[in-house]
Amino acid sequence: MFEIRVICTPDDADRVRAAVAAAFDTGPARQYSTRDRKRTRLYFTADHREPGTTPTSESE
Structure with a gap:
């Protein structure tokens, strides 16, 4: 694990969440603003996905 x-723009946060969830088994993302409040920090706890598996609704 x-x-x-x-770190991304707020407009990209949903796209980044989806991309990370597609590549890894993740829990929900924790989201915080950067100090300058112009960008968003996303934190994921992740694990390698078993080959051939698909994301579950829990990891999205």
Whole structure:
């Protein structure tokens, strides 16, 4: 298990969440603003996905 941190624009947050959930088994993303309040920090607890599996509604 490992942590992923992504800094992105608020408009990209949903797209980033979907992309990370498609690549890894994740829990819900924790979301915080950056200090300048112009971007968003997303934190995921993740694990490698077993080959051939698809994301579940819990990981999206």
